[in-house]
Amino acid sequence: MLVYKAFFKIIQKNILQILIYIVIFLFFVVLIANTYTDPTNMDFKESKVNTVFINHDEDSKLLEGLKEYISQNANLIDIPDDIQKLQDALYFREVEYIVKVPKGFTEAFMKGEEIRIEKTIVPDSASSVYMDNLINKYLNTARLYISSIENLSQQQLVNYIGEDLSHETEVLLFNPDPEKGKNIRRMYYFNFLAYSLFAILILGVSAVMIVFNQPDLRKRHSCSPLKLKNMNFQMILGNISFAILVWLIMIIPSFIMYGDYMFTKKGLLFLLNSIIFTLPALSISFLIANIVKSKNAISAASNVVSLGTCFISGVFVPRDFLGETLLKFASFTPTYWYVKSNHIIANIDRLKEEDIRSILTGILIMLIFALTALAITMVIKKKKYTGQVSGS
Amino acid sequence: MFLHNYIYRLKCIVRDRELMFWTLFFPIILATFFNLAYANLSEAEKFAPINIAVVDNKEYQKNAPFQRVLKSLSTTSDDKDEEGIFNIRYTTKEEGDKLLNDKEIEGYIYCDNGIKLVIKESGLNQTILKNFIDEFKQTSSTVETIMEHNPESMHSGLLDRIGHRTNFLKEVAPSKSSPDTVVNYFYTLIAMACMYGGFWGLKEVTAIQPNLSPQGARINVAPIHRFKVVIVCILAAISVQLFEIILLLAYLTLVLKISVGNQIGYIILTCIVGTITGVTYGAFISSIIKEEGLKIGALIGSSMTMSFLAGMMYDKMKYIISTRAPILGYVNPVNLITDCFYSLYYYDTNSRFFTNIVILCVFIAIFSLCTYLVLRRQRYASL
Numbered sequence: 047m048l049v050y051k052a053f054f055k056i057i058q059k060n061i062l063q064i065l066i067y068i069v070i071f072l073f074f075v076v077l078i079a080n081t082y083t084d085p086t087n088m089d090f091k092e093s094k095v096n097t098v099f100i101n102h103d104e105d106s107k108l109l110e111g112l113k114e115y116i117s118q119n120a121n122l123i124d125i126p127d128d129i130q131k132l133q134d135a136l137y138f139r140e141v142e143y144i145v146k147v148p149k150g151f152t153e154a155f156m157k158g159e160e161i162r163i164e165k166t167i168v169p170d171s172a173s174s175v176y177m178d179n180l181i182n183k184y185l186n187t188a189r190l191y192i193s194s195i196e197n198l199s200q201q202q203l204v205n206y207i208g209e210d211l212s213h214e215t216e217v218l219l220f221n222p223d224p225e226k227g228k229n230i231r232r233m234y235y236f237n238f239l240a241y242s243l244f245a246i247l248i249l250g251v252s253a254v255m256i257v258f259n260q261p262d263l264r265k266r267h268s269c270s271p272l273k274l275k276n277m278n279f280q281m282i283l284g285n286i287s288f289a290i291l292v293w294l295i296m297i298i299p300s301f302i303m304y305g306d307y308m309f310t311k312k313g314l315l316f317l318l319n320s321i322i323f324t325l326p327a328l329s330i331s332f333l334i335a336n337i338v339k340s341k342n343a344i345s346a347a348s349n350v351v352s353l354g355t356c357f358i359s360g361v362f363v364p365r366d367f368l369g370e371t372l373l374k375f376a377s378f379t380p381t382y383w384y385v386k387s388n389h390i391i392a393n394i395d396r397l398k399e400e401d402i403r404s405i406l407t408g409i410l411i412m413l414i415f416a417l418t419a420l421a422i423t424m425v426i427k428k429k430k431y432t433g434q435v436s437g438s
Numbered sequence: 439m440f441l442h443n444y445i446y447r448l449k450c451i452v453r454d455r456e457l458m459f460w461t462l463f464f465p466i467i468l469a470t471f472f473n474l475a476y477a478n479l480s481e482a483e484k485f486a487p488i489n490i491a492v493v494d495n496k497e498y499q500k501n502a503p504f505q506r507v508l509k510s511l512s513t514t515s516d517d518k519d520e521e522g523i524f525n526i527r528y529t530t531k532e533e534g535d536k537l538l539n540d541k542e543i544e545g546y547i548y549c550d551n552g553i554k555l556v557i558k559e560s561g562l563n564q565t566i567l568k569n570f571i572d573e574f575k576q577t578s579s580t581v582e583t584i585m586e587h588n589p590e591s592m593h594s595g596l597l598d599r600i601g602h603r604t605n606f607l608k609e610v611a612p613s614k615s616s617p618d619t620v621v622n623y624f625y626t627l628i629a630m631a632c633m634y635g636g637f638w639g640l641k642e643v644t645a646i647q648p649n650l651s652p653q654g655a656r657i658n659v660a661p662i663h664r665f666k667v668v669i670v671c672i673l674a675a676i677s678v679q680l681f682e683i684i685l686l687l688a689y690l691t692l693v694l695k696i697s698v699g700n701q702i703g704y705i706i707l708t709c710i711v712g713t714i715t716g717v718t719y720g721a722f723i724s725s726i727i728k729e730e731g732l733k734i735g736a737l738i739g740s741s742m743t744m745s746f747l748a749g750m751m752y753d754k755m756k757y758i759i760s761t762r763a764p765i766l767g768y769v770n771p772v773n774l775i776t777d778c779f780y781s782l783y784y785y786d787t788n789s790r791f792f793t794n795i796v797i798l799c800v801f802i803a804i805f806s807l808c809t810y811l812v813l814r815r816q817r818y819a820s821l
Contacts, residue, residue, distance in 0.1 A: 093564075129786075133613055135757075137784060139754070140757060162605075162606055163608070164607075171484060190580060191580070194588055210576045210577075213572065218548075226559070354471060357471035358474055367475075367479055369477060369478060372474055
């Protein structure tokens with residue numbers, strides 16, 4: 047097993063680069079674990095928009111009532127009335143809606159004059175539609191009272207409105223999925239695994255192949271008593287054990303974080319999907335390893351290929367945000383099929399037959415990718431080899 | 439002599455294919471990926487009509503006022519003044535369940551001893567839907583209260599007044615540009631590319647250090663002042679890097695259509711200052727660290743960390759830093775360069791922009807001074 051041993055010696059020499067990717071992966075995994083929220087709450091929760099309420103008017107009862115009503119239906123965030131600070135907060139979505147009450151608003155409003163509150167929003171956003179409706183509802187109700195009942199004090203007015211607006215609709219939840227939030231997070235874990243795994247495989251396999259593909263070393267190997275078949279066999283064995291080793295390292299955190307879940311049907315499907323993905327990733331790495339010529343090109347290739355396939359297949363950005371044509375283009379990478387299956391596994395309540403079928407299709411396509419890449423590599427190797435023999 | 443050296447350094451730099459990849463092509467490739475991935479990101483928060491269903495049963499048929507309100511909010515409404523908010527389908531309860539399960543609709547309205555809402559998960563759209571039904575109930579309650587206190591009002595046009603909704607809000611634009619989160623990713627990318635200019639600074643300092651490269655030894659015995667050589671090398675590095683940054687900027691604005699605002703002079707100034715910061719940073723790293731591998735590792739590692747803190751991987755990072763630990767933002771060149779672009783794009787005034795530029799210049803001065811102090815008066819007994 048000389049070749050096999052040499053394989054891992056070369057990996058050991060390059061362990062630092064590989065470790066960087068493992069550290070990035072672990073960092074991300076911990077990040078996912080920390081954003082974990084309690085999923086046991088099964089009630090309907092109203093989405094609350096982060097809002098800033100700035101009052102340039104007097105502290106009237108009417109405005110107090112309005113602020114109180116907003117605070118019940120939105121998160122009031124306290125940010126000082128400073129243009130740049132407000133702009134920053136809006137830009138980074140720390141707040142999505144800024145209300146500014148102008149001076150003299152209460153007086154004009156109570157008299158029935160036309161006056162408007164200033165709002166600063168994220169243009170065309172759904173959150174602004176919601177908040178517009180909320181504030182307009184309050185003020186329209188107030189206007190209705192003022193115009194219909196004479197000599198109404200502000201306190202009375204606020205009481206009436208409060209009474210009216212406390213009427214709420216009963217919300218029924220239909221067949222909710224309690225695990226959904228958790229499943230989505232597990233999906234991100236396995237999606238991100240595609241990036242680290244791919245990058246590491248390209249790095250590792252290329253590092254080894256570049257050494258073995260050196261012309262002089264090849265010639266020396268050719269005249270060794272070891273049969274070519276035997277050597278290739280050990281090489282393949284090395285590649286496969288390296289891939290499996292990396293895969294094992296990548297999935298260990300999932301057992302620590304998700305525990306028993308990994309042994310349920312869904313957990314096992316995630317695992318199966320990821321190990322199948324390892325195969326095309328490995329054979330594409332093998333292909334790249336036989337194309338690149340210099341050591342310096344390895345890190346370039348591994349960055350571009352792993353980042354590129356992951357970006358267009360929806361590893362970093364949810365698939366729903368990617369365009370149709372882009373996804374069609376992405377379907378020419380195994381990562382696309384891997385991510386697609388992960389989506390199916392995470393999103394369905396109970397596995398139906400058609401879901402199983404599309405997961406199986408994904409697996410089949412990934413295997414075809416693996417075989418194709420392997421076949422292309424073989425052709426290239428053969429060509430190079432014959433070229434070398436006849437050339438020298 | 440100066441020109442001669444300059445041209446030859448330029449040739450050396452341009453022919454370094456590997457570094458050309460990392461400083462020029464890698465940012466361009468990354469920008470392309472960003473563009474592919476984030477193109478629809480801002481679409482996600484845009485408001486689109488909400489798909490809902492209404493169970494068309496007897497109780498619903500009886501509730502004429504509710505039917506009227508729903509109709510007026512529907513996208514198929516004849517009322518052209520108000521844009522519809524809901525895409526309404528009329529179904530049976532079973533069909534509603536199925537549509538909900540298949541995520542065809544966000545929820546359905548079901549009248550059974552009062553108006554009820556059936557949904558599958560919580561979200562903003564569901565909240566908006568619930569609020570509109572709430573409003574119907576609340577308005578009914580308002581009318582009741584008014585009728586109690588002033589029964590006459592029914593005759594004095596109360597119903598008209600209910601129908602007439604006033605908009606009490608007036609939109610004030612946050613700034614001259616829309617708060618498009620996506621552009622910040624590209625600004626951090628430009629900033630990262632500027633710092634990658636450090637590769638050239640690294641290469642140049644290595645090339646003139648006699649104990650690090652044979653060229654260095656050769657240059658050192660030439661009858662030219664060391665300081666002059668350093669200046670020429672750094673200038674050559676800055677020229678190439680600046681050219682690359684301008685190319686990247688052109689690619690972003692002309693091909694990917696990323697907005698950088700329209701103050702072209704200031705944008706170019708940012709590019710120049712950013713480039714010089716990057717190159718001098720690389721020279722600084724190269725002069726204090728001797729080992730080749732470690733130099734590159736330190737450069738990549740530090741610039742990636744700085745990019746992360748400036749929000750290249752997660753846009754809110756920049757905001758978190760600027761509110762919780764502002765100092766960290768001011769000592770991070772990537773963040774400063776990003777912030778220059780951001781303030782040019784988003785703010786109405788340029789005061790923050792100039793603050794950033796001044797701090798960057800301080801960094802340049804520190805990096806250059808340190809490099810100079812390390813490189814000056816080195817003598818070698820043997821090499």
